[in-house]
Amino acid sequence: MTIDEDVAVKIKIKMRTDGGKTFKEVVNETLRNGLIFEEQLEQKPRKPFEIRSRPMGTYPHLNYDKTSELLELLDEEDYK
Numbered sequence: 001m002t003i004d005e006d007v008a009v010k011i012k013i014k015m016r017t018d019g020g021k022t023f024k025e026v027v028n029e030t031l032r033n034g035l036i037f038e039e040q041l042e043q044k045p046r047k048p049f050e051i052r053s054r055p056m057g058t059y060p061h062l063n064y065d066k067t068s069e070l071l072e073l074l075d076e077e078d079y080k
Contacts, residue, residue, distance in 0.1 A: 003027075 014026050
C-alpha cells in the first residue's frame with residue numbers, strides 16, 4: 001500500500017498528538033473510524049425531498065398560457 005504524502009503528514013501529526021501512538025495504530029484507527037462513518041451514512045434513513053406548493057392566486061385579466069406576453073408585461077416600466 002502506498003500512502004500519499006499529505007496523508008502521511010497528517011498521520012505523523014496525529015501520532016505526536018495522540019500520546020505517541022505507532023504509525024500502525026493511527027492508520028488502523030483512522031481507517032476503522034472512516035469505515036464506521038460510511039456504514040452509519042448508509043444506514044441513516046433519508047427523508048425524501050419534498051416541495052410544498054401553496055396557492056399564489058391568479059389574476060383573471062392575465063392569460064397564463066402565453067408566457068411571452070407575461071414576460072413583456074413584466075418588462076414594462078409601469079408594472080409593479
